[in-house]
Amino acid sequence: MKVSMSVNGSPVTADVESRTLLVHFLRDSLGLTGTHVGCETSYCGACTVSLNGQAVLSCTMLAAQAEGAEVTTVEGLARNGELHPVQEGFWERHGLQCGFCTPGMIISAVTLLEENPDPSEEEIRRGIEGNLCRCTGYHNIVRAVEYAGAKMRGEAPAPAEWENA
Amino acid sequence: MYPRQFEYLAPSSLDEALAALDAHPGAKVLAGGMSLLPMMKLRLLSPEVVVDIGRIPGLDGITDHGDSVGIGALVTHAEVAADVLVMRNGAALATAASWTGDRQVRNRGTCCGAMAHADVAADQPVAALALGATFVAASSSGTRAIAAGDFFVDTMMSALAPNEILTEVRIPKTGPGTASAYDKLGRRGGHTDYAVAGVAASVTRSNGSIGGATVALTGVGNKPTLSHAVMDALVGTDGSDAAIEAAAAHATDGVEVLEDLYGSVEYKTHLASVFTARAIKAALNAI
Ligand SMILES: Cc1cc2nc3c(=O)[nH]c(=O)nc-3n(C[C@H](O)[C@H](O)[C@H](O)COP(=O)(O)OP(=O)(O)OC[C@H]3O[C@@H](n4cnc5c(N)ncnc54)[C@H](O)[C@@H]3O)c2cc1C
Ligand code: FES
Ligand code: FES
Numbered sequence: 152m153k154v155s156m157s158v159n160g161s162p163v164t165a166d167v168e169s170r171t172l173l174v175h176f177l178r179d180s181l182g183l184t185g186t187h188v189g190c191e192t193s194y195c196g197a198c199t200v201s202l203n204g205q206a207v208l209s210c211t212m213l214a215a216q217a218e219g220a221e222v223t224t225v226e227g228l229a230r231n232g233e234l235h236p237v238q239e240g241f242w243e244r245h246g247l248q249c250g251f252c253t254p255g256m257i258i259s260a261v262t263l264l265e266e267n268p269d270p271s272e273e274e275i276r277r278g279i280e281g282n283l284c285r286c287t288g289y290h291n292i293v294r295a296v297e298y299a300g301a302k303m304r305g306e307a308p309a310p311a312e313w314e315n316a
Numbered sequence: 317m318y319p320r321q322f323e324y325l326a327p328s329s330l331d332e333a334l335a336a337l338d339a340h341p342g343a344k345v346l347a348g349g350m351s352l353l354p355m356m357k358l359r360l361l362s363p364e365v366v367v368d369i370g371r372i373p374g375l376d377g378i379t380d381h382g383d384s385v386g387i388g389a390l391v392t393h394a395e396v397a398a399d400v401l402v403m404r405n406g407a408a409l410a411t412a413a414s415w416t417g418d419r420q421v422r423n424r425g426t427c428c429g430a431m432a433h434a435d436v437a438a439d440q441p442v443a444a445l446a447l448g449a450t451f452v453a454a455s456s457s458g459t460r461a462i463a464a465g466d467f468f469v470d471t472m473m474s475a476l477a478p479n480e481i482l483t484e485v486r487i488p489k490t491g492p493g494t495a496s497a498y499d500k501l502g503r504r505g506g507h508t509d510y511a512v513a514g515v516a517a518s519v520t521r522s523n524g525s526i527g528g529a530t531v532a533l534t535g536v537g538n539k540p541t542l543s544h545a546v547m548d549a550l551v552g553t554d555g556s557d558a559a560i561e562a563a564a565a566h567a568t569d570g571v572e573v574l575e576d577l578y579g580s581v582e583y584k585t586h587l588a589s590v591f592t593a594r595a596i597k598a599a600l601n602a603i
Contacts, residue, residue: 152324168321169321169322169323169324169366170318170319170320170321170322170324172318175318191317191357192317192354192357192358193350193353193354193421196418196420199420202423205423206419206420206423207420207423207424208420208421208424210317211349211350211353211354211357211424212349212353212424213324213349213353213368215324215326215368216346216349216368216370218326259419259420262419263419277419278419280418280419280508281417281418281419281420281421
């Protein structure tokens with residue numbers, strides 16, 4: 152069957168099997184391998200993409216269900232070679248180690264900040280509840296999202312904790 | 317992990333969807349896909365035809381019917397959790413929706429899908445039961461209303477026929493003396509994930525005493541279950557903490573408690589009492 156949608160701002164159309172999952176459409180049909188496949192069972196959030204502005208699991212969605220939608224993956228965040236504030240936050244506050252969870256985590260954080268531009272630590276932790284990270288212990292991820300939130304609100308991010316020490 | 321091959325239909329009207337279900341016995345309705353697709357990927361289920369109701373107009377709203385609040389088939393957990401009408405008339409359901417899965421799951425999964433799926437440890441079905449919801453089911457031969465007490469039949473089995481679509485869950489509106497609440501222990505601790513045990517309570521206060529109470533349990537048996545013993549013990553009391561705790565001690569009287577991977581019969585029995593007391597207190601505080 153034919154599916155058409157917008158991915159990172161560009162219209163795409165492809166022939167897929169009806170059982171093709173959105174994540175495989177993105178990775179295998181479009182070559183956008185930034186979106187990762189982790190658990191494949193809906194629990195880890197590595198495959199999180201933005202669908203019409205909302206965080207969704209691309210491993211638990213048919214490509215056909217995204218017909219006509221606007222999909223954003225981690226590849227669609229940087230503008231003219233400049234990192235998105237959330238990407239910059241993960242870089243500046245060491246929000247990643249192995250990086251496997253990171254594309255999903257970043258999309259999750261981007262959609263969270265769009266819904267709630269000034270989240271509390273509690274709200275950030277709750278907002279990324281569906282994204283598992285086996286490396287960082289989440290601490291620096293929370294700091295990275297706080298950094299990005301401040302930037303996006305036009306405020307100066309709090310200094311890194313290690314600079315205070 | 318791929319599902320087996322299937323034919324995908326995306327009807328653009330309810331009538332077309334109902335006709336497709338008649339034409340393809342064994343077809344499965346696809347709403348948010350948060351339960352159906354994982355089961356298909358694990359090949360626990362392999363329907364030959366999938367009828368995606370996601371493109372049918374008119375099923376995506378929360379409607380004020382005057383005496384009830386209608387939650388349409390495509391309304392997501394996130395929308396239920398954030399809706400003022402639902403919060404006002406069925407806080408237990410709004411809370412249950414806000415604690416269903418994680419943000420990604422709440423953005424896709426639907427309230428009606430959670431009802432139809434009827435997992436033994438699900439959050440929203442037990443709230444619907446405590447609130448005395450009505451389920452509106454459509455088939456090609458017409459529409460019928462199913463009372464909450466009749467809707468949940470057994471483990472992952474609702475009263476819906478295979479050719480029926482649940483178009484709406486209706487929550488009766490409540491007056492000023494009534495409020496509801498939900499509390500649970502999630503499998504991943506706190507309120508996260510399916511309930512190890514959870515309790516929804518709707519309580520009415522009249523002239524200083526408890527005039528009415530509906531208390532329902534999830535995660536402890538084969539389906540969401542009313543706790544008649546608690547309701548009998550609570551109604552007519554002054555609603556003091558002592559009265560609530562005395563009533564909550566009877567939470568599982570007459571209820572068949574089943575153990576699962578997450579807890580023994582003893583543990584679930586204990587949790588049912590703890591969360592019964594918490595849900596009743598929270599409901600009374602909200603009046
Ligand atoms: C990671 C994860 C965590 C979760 N955590 C929780 C949790 O904490 N608590 C909880 O209660 N649930 C949890 N769930 C399940 C979640 O609530 C599902 O969204 C819900 O059970 C199904 O709704 P859906 O719209 O996704 O339905 P689908 O998956 O599309 O369908 C589920 C079943 O219902 C049928 N169906 C759906 N809609 C209709 C309809 N309108 N009419 C007739 N039949 C219909 C389908 O045919 C199918 O059999 C979780 C799921 C995931 C993936
Ligand atoms: S790969 Fe999709 S949730 Fe883990
Ligand atoms: S950085 Fe390794 S899983 Fe998160």
